[in-house]
Amino acid sequence: MPAWEDTLLPGQNGDVLELDELWSFVQKKTQECWLWVALCRRTRQVVAYAVGDRGQAGAMSLREHVPDDNRRRATRSDFWLAYEGAFPRRTHRFCGKQEGETNHVERFFGTLRVRLSRLVRRTYSFSKRIERHLDAIHFFLTNYNLAIKATMR
Numbered sequence: 001m002p003a004w005e006d007t008l009l010p011g012q013n014g015d016v017l018e019l020d021e022l023w024s025f026v027q028k029k030t031q032e033c034w035l036w037v038a039l040c041r042r043t044r045q046v047v048a049y050a051v052g053d054r055g056q057a058g059a060m061s062l063r064e065h066v067p068d069d070n071r072r073r074a075t076r077s078d079f080w081l082a083y084e085g086a087f088p089r090r091t092h093r094f095c096g097k098q099e100g101e102t103n104h105v106e107r108f109f110g111t112l113r114v115r116l117s118r119l120v121r122r123t124y125s126f127s128k129r130i131e132r133h134l135d136a137i138h139f140f141l142t143n144y145n146l147a148i149k150a151t152m153r
Contacts (some may be wrong), residue, residue, distance in 0.1 A: 011073060017076070032050060051134060056086065076095050
């Protein structure tokens with residue numbers, strides 16, 4: 001697998017990152033696992049992702065995984081308060097669903113659930129080990145970014 005940075009198109013002025021989190025589980029539904037994603041609105045690539053809890057630590061982990069050339073980009077998210085402490089106020093804006101500022105990341109999660117069955121809420125295809133869960137997510141997101149990069153050259 002290529003390095004994560006090699007799957008990304010370069011950032012440009014005016015890029016906006018849409019942020020959201022997706023629920024999944026490992027072994028049983030009481031063992032929650034949240035996937036945090038930062039999606040570039042222009043390229044539709046997943047710029048960064050993190051897996052963890054749904055609290056402040058998960059949002060901070062996502063922020064730490066955002067590449068340096070995208071750190072100062074504008075960000076948009078829903079009103080989940082964990083984003084408030086993780087992303088700077090000067091570039092981050094909270095938006096309601098009706099504003100359409102997070103439409104692309106919400107649509108991406110629909111695609112992700114269809115193509116990666118272990119992320120479906122009611123499924124027989126679930127991960128039994130966290131390592132395999134993370135591997136499947138990383139594999140899918142890497143290939144997703146590479147496919148977009150190949151078409152936009």
